Amino acid sequence: MSADRTPDRMPAPGAAPGPDGGAHHGPDRGTDGITDGITDGGTDHGTDRGTGRLPVVLLHALPLDSSMWEETAGELRARGHRVLTPDQCGFGAAPLPDRAPSLDLVADDLARELDRQGLGTVALAGCSMGGYAAMAFLRRHPHRVRALALFAARSTADTAGAAGQRLRFAEAVLDGAAHGPLVTATTPSLLGATTRARRPGLTARLTELALAAPPRSVAWAQRAVAARPDSAAVLRAAAVPAVVVIGAEDELVSLDEACATARELPDGRLVVLPGVGHLAPLEAPRATAEVLAGLLAQAEITAGAGVAAC
Secondary structure: OOOOOOOEEOOOOOOOEOOOOOEOOOOOEOOOOOEOOOOOOOEEOOEEOOOOOOOEEEEOOOOOOHHHHHHHHHHHHHOOOOEEOOEOOOOOOOOOOOOOOOHHHHHHHHHHHHHHOOOOOEEEEEEOHHHHHHHHHHHHOHHHEEEEEEEOOOOOOOOHHHHHHHHHHHHHHOOHHHHHHHHHHHHHHHOOHHHHHHOHHHHHHHHHHHHHOOHHHHHHHHHHHHOOOOOHHHHHOOOOOEEEEEEOOOOOOOHHHHHHHHHHOOOEEEEEEOOOOOOHHHHOHHHHHHHHHHHHHHHHHOOOOOOOOO
């Protein structure tokens, strides 16, 4: 991707560790680690038999579950796409594996779930931790990804300092006395300042969801994300339509980091969502759906040249 274009900016609704452990910048059961109860019609090697549309998998952020994609998924289904929203290890309906934390487990569980549902290739989208799981899937199963969307995720591995913050958060969240105050204090930073000011109900709802997340699952996920490798080479090898999406008010991943991630993708572009923080699918679900619909259309029509954006 070249670097001579400005980012696309989409309209959107009106350094302590954050709750996802990052540095702060200003029902059908499949395998034992991932579940998905959505089977919107039969498929054949990556296209829906009824519509011919490319199925899309949406991977959730930490410390949430697949319900964070509910509105966006509904918009995409209304356009005729089959949408899978799996719960990742330890969240929602998915059990926590009795194995060392690793996003490779999440990626391989997803591959088995796709096999179970008869899907060969898909469009893959992930937000925050879901973006890191998507990159792990791309590393381990590159032939199964026909389009890629990364929301609020960086291509680089954690620095030693950032990994240390995640690991300290993982320890602290397991402390019964510290858990509630820690989650309550840090969760609002997942939302942009505009969202916090204009939609206090969403802030309260997000905090409730974060408090309800099993502490052992949160700690496992933090450790898995902290251990992830650098994905720059994986992205450079991904010759598929791709988009990197960043909220203009994201306090955990910077615009520079998102732009660097987009540059790694041969057929990628950067989209900036104004007034949005770290969780675009919750803060701007329709704008999120529009970005994904455009990516899916590009993947379905052509594998042609990408539009550089930064």
